[in-house]
Amino acid sequence: MSKTQVSHNRSLPKATTGIAGLDEVTGGGLPRGRPTLVSGRAGCGKTLFAVEFLVRGATQLGEPGVFLAFEETAEELAQNVRSLGFDLEDLVARKKLLIDYVHVERSEIEETGEYDLEGLFIRLGQAIDSIGAKRVVLDTIESLFGGFANSAVLRSELRRLFRWLKDKKVTAVITGERGDGTLTRHGLEEYVSDCVIVLDHRVTEQLSTRRLRIVKYRGTVHGTNEYPFLIDEDGISVLPITSLGLRHEASEERISTGVPRLDAMLGGAGLYRGSSVLISGTAGTGKTSLAAHFADATCRRNERCLYFAFEESESQLVRNMRSIGLDLMPWLKKGVLRLHATRPTAYGLETHLAALHKLVSEFEPRAVVVDPITNFLKSGTQAEAESMLVRLIDFLKARQTTALFASLTYGGSVQEQSEVGISSVIDTWLLLRDIELGGERNRAMYILKSRGMAHSNQIREFLLTNHGVELRDVYVGPEGVLTGSMRMAQEAREQAASLSRQEEIERRQRHLEHKRRALDAGITLQRAQFAAEEEELKLIIAQDRAAAGRLAEGRQKLARSRKADEPAGVARNGARRMAIRGGRK
Amino acid sequence: MKHDRSQQQALKSLAGAAAADPKLWELRLYVAGKTARSVAALENLTRLCEEHLPGKYRIEVVDLLVHPKLAKGDQIVAIPTLVRKLPPPIRKVIGDLSNTERTLVGLQLRSSKS
Numbered sequence: 001m002s003k004t005q006v007s008h009n010r011s012l013p014k015a016t017t018g019i020a021g022l023d024e025v026t027g028g029g030l031p032r033g034r035p036t037l038v039s040g041r042a043g044c045g046k047t048l049f050a051v052e053f054l055v056r057g058a059t060q061l062g063e064p065g066v067f068l069a070f071e072e073t074a075e076e077l078a079q080n081v082r083s084l085g086f087d088l089e090d091l092v093a094r095k096k097l098l099i100d101y102v103h104v105e106r107s108e109i110e111e112t113g114e115y116d117l118e119g120l121f122i123r124l125g126q127a128i129d130s131i132g133a134k135r136v137v138l139d140t141i142e143s144l145f146g147g148f149a150n151s152a153v154l155r156s157e158l159r160r161l162f163r164w165l166k167d168k169k170v171t172a173v174i175t176g177e178r179g180d181g182t183l184t185r186h187g188l189e190e191y192v193s194d195c196v197i198v199l200d201h202r203v204t205e206q207l208s209t210r211r212l213r214i215v216k217y218r219g220t221v222h223g224t225n226e227y228p229f230l231i232d233e234d235g236i237s238v239l240p241i242t243s244l245g246l247r248h249e250a251s252e253e254r255i256s257t258g259v260p261r262l263d264a265m266l267g268g269a270g271l272y273r274g275s276s277v278l279i280s281g282t283a284g285t286g287k288t289s290l291a292a293h294f295a296d297a298t299c300r301r302n303e304r305c306l307y308f309a310f311e312e313s314e315s316q317l318v319r320n321m322r323s324i325g326l327d328l329m330p331w332l333k334k335g336v337l338r339l340h341a342t343r344p345t346a347y348g349l350e351t352h353l354a355a356l357h358k359l360v361s362e363f364e365p366r367a368v369v370v371d372p373i374t375n376f377l378k379s380g381t382q383a384e385a386e387s388m389l390v391r392l393i394d395f396l397k398a399r400q401t402t403a404l405f406a407s408l409t410y411g412g413s414v415q416e417q418s419e420v421g422i423s424s425v426i427d428t429w430l431l432l433r434d435i436e437l438g439g440e441r442n443r444a445m446y447i448l449k450s451r452g453m454a455h456s457n458q459i460r461e462f463l464l465t466n467h468g469v470e471l472r473d474v475y476v477g478p479e480g481v482l483t484g485s486m487r488m489a490q491e492a493r494e495q496a497a498s499l500s501r502q503e504e505i506e507r508r509q510r511h512l513e514h515k516r517r518a519l520d521a522g523i524t525l526q527r528a529q530f531a532a533e534e535e536e537l538k539l540i541i542a543q544d545r546a547a548a549g550r551l552a553e554g555r556q557k558l559a560r561s562r563k564a565d566e567p568a569g570v571a572r573n574g575a576r577r578m579a580i581r582g583g584r585k
Numbered sequence: 586m587k588h589d590r591s592q593q594q595a596l597k598s599l600a601g602a603a604a605a606d607p608k609l610w611e612l613r614l615y616v617a618g619k620t621a622r623s624v625a626a627l628e629n630l631t632r633l634c635e636e637h638l639p640g641k642y643r644i645e646v647v648d649l650l651v652h653p654k655l656a657k658g659d660q661i662v663a664i665p666t667l668v669r670k671l672p673p674p675i676r677k678v679i680g681d682l683s684n685t686e687r688t689l690v691g692l693q694l695r696s697s698k699s
Binding site: 100102103104105108109110111112113114115116117118119120122123125126144147148 | 615617622625626649650653654656657660661662663664665666674675676677678679680681682683684687688690691692
């Protein structure tokens with residue numbers, strides 16, 4: 001992971017400490033065969049650091065160790081670290097470890113003339129040789145300054161001691177109490193110049209955070225940042241992540257969010273694997289429900305999911321999710337889902353993140369849910385919190401772990417601005433908001449951004465039903481965006497309006513039909529009138545013609561009766577002419 | 586070496602008690618090899634005992650180079666260290682014992698004031 005971060009220097013042999021994370025930060029461990037100074041104020045974990053260094057060496061790396069204790073007896077020491085799972089007595093019995101309690105009681109010592117600390121050398125030499133020790137701890141050699149008055153002698157002897165330890169080729173850890181403005185109260189850093197590690201236990205706003213920093217590591221490249229570390233039942237674990245840079249592989253694989261409609265909004269395929277998702281919204285907008293859906297979907301794919309709950313206990317979360325039809329219990333039982341519930345105020349931000357880091361390394365989930373991250377942003381300075389979150393996101397990204405963060409925003413603050421610090425490292429940002437309208441409060445959701453996919457720009461109404469989260473189209477119309485019962489009412493109104501419109505159309509159509517029919521009827525009537533008139537006229541014409549015929553005939557008869565000498569043809573033609581004229585009339 | 590007033594008084598009374606004690610003084614001198622410093626320490630000690638505890642003392646010299654394991658028992662860090670095993674309580678004087686006054690104070694054969 002961070003092996004690429006710190007390049008290994010082959011020329012300088014290193015002794016693996018076995019302390020989780022420290023070897024990554026130091027690029028392989030402490031300088032082999034040389035002394036390392038571990039400095040810090042009271043209660044920062046120096047002694048524990050030293051003990052773990054020896055225990056890991058003895059149990060895991062086959063390097064027996066000598067613990068020269070100046071402050072605690074062997075029994076006290078064994079008792080103190082037993083809670084961390086270290087059984088010193090067993091290691092002592094198996095000759096893997098030797099504890100020598102060096103006690104200098106000033107009140108019973110009188111100094112006369114010259115002396116040296118050969119006695120200490122002899123004791124240490126004897127201890128190292130008796131078990132073939134490769135590691136040595138001097139905790140805290142500065143106590144000697146309280147035991148001897150002649151600090152000039154002491155200083156020259158310490159110089160000699162560290163030289164001697166190098167000659168002995170043992171990897172040594174020397175602890176020192178941090179002084180004001182100096183790394184150690186008595187300036188041990190003057191003598192131990194190869195590697196200096198400072199432990200720090202800071203309390204900011206009543207929350208404590210332990211940090212480790214490598215002040216100096218001669219001859220090697222090392223991380224210079226302050227790394228948070230944890231002391232828990234497994235001893236020390238250092239959070240070795242820094243901003244890992246942007247080297248992580250981008251996966252093409254898409255995974256479901258657990259809400260089909262949301263997947264559809266996200267380019268139709270859901271999230272990219274290994275991307276980081278932020279769900280932000282005010283209280284009660286359904287962030288946890290959405291996160292639970294995501295966890296459920298992950299488990300359905302038979303992938304492990306780690307859920308950090310900072311607001312609800314495990315059973316409360318399970319119960320609440322059951323109310324929307326999500327049963328997380330089977331996944332918990334199966335072991336694909338792990339819920340880690342703690343109060344955000346339980347410890348400092350960095351300690352939380354160190355714990356997160358540790359759990360992720362242990363459980364190796366494919367997806368991580370942090371619900372919510374807001375309290376992190378509130379503890380410590382904004383800048384600190386942001387940088388830590390960026391580290392966490394980078395860490396998860398490097399592991400191709402999809403991360404979903406819920407973030408609580410507060411009413412009044414501009415929603416897009418509240419997480420502006422981490423928005424740049426977020427790939428997909430879903431915004432949940434409530435819309436207050438018509439005396440009720442409804443949930444709405446939209447995608448603020450989603451890198452690398454054509455995502456929907458629509459606001460969707462977000463419904464929590466007894467069978468999970470549902471997304472609905474909101475009503476967008478001339479009356480604005482409507483949700484909830486307003487939406488339903490508006491929909492009903494719309495429906496009524498459209499119904500009446502339909503009726504109107506039908507009415508108009510009927511009217512048209514009616515008119516057409518009326519027109520048709522008119523035409524038929526006129527035609528009928530015309531036909532009647534025509535018939536009548538024809539009849540008249542026929543009568544006229546008949547009358548004319550008869551008239552001509554009468555004339556002929558008259559002429560014949562008068563014995564007229566006019567040719568008959570002329571008379572006939574005249575009669576025909578008249579008949580034609582009558583027909584035309 | 587500074588002592589506060591009450592400590593001084595305590596030392597005084599203890600010194601008186603020790604001087605009056607007729608029992609044997611058991612002294613152990615830790616050295617590391619025969620260095621000039623350890624030789625000087627032994628010489629100084631012997632002279633001092635002859636002067637202040639004639640016939641009442643026994644000196645045991647422990648060479649830690651020969652018996653390194655013995656350093657742990659008496660919590661020896663500095664060399665040379667003189668340990669007053671008896672009479673109790675245990676007292677330690679470190680250095681080559683060249684400062685007789687301080688050595689006597691350390692062994693509580695004399696209070697630090699005198």
